[in-house]
Amino acid sequence: MAARRPAGTRTRCGDTDTGGTGAVTPPLRAPCDTPVPTQGTSQWVTLDFPRPVKVSQxxxxxxxxxxxxxxxxxGCRTGEELVKISELYPQDSHAMQRFQVEETVLDKLKITFGSSTDFFGRVVIYHLGVLGERL
Known part of the structure; x- marks a missing residue:
């Protein structure tokens, strides 16, 4: 699952202040050159995988x-409620940042971006890679 979105994976992004409305993002291996669609206190990206995956990074x-x-x-398995897996603390940098996460089997992954470094709460992502294995 490294740096490539499996066929059938759905990606959504949005703003928690507006109920999560948003546009489909490009494939995970392509640069994401548009900001998460709206600004506010927290934005999020949800990845729905076509079959279970074990996420590790x-x-x-x-x-x-x-x-x-x-x-x-x-993250969660199909039909279950989302459960917190991890909290990450990225730096305000343009560099690629890599994080180990507790290996978790899931069908859906939600990443919420809180506490933006921008005064207006905007978050701009150029690359998002989820690594692990397909099950």
């Missing part, structure tokens, strides 16, 4: 000045 590259100081990862 998250790679993320922000635009410097438009980073998130806190990323909360939640």
């Amino acid at each position: 998250l790679h993320i590259q922000f635009q410097g000045g438009f980073s998130s100081r806190l990323c909360t990862l939640e």
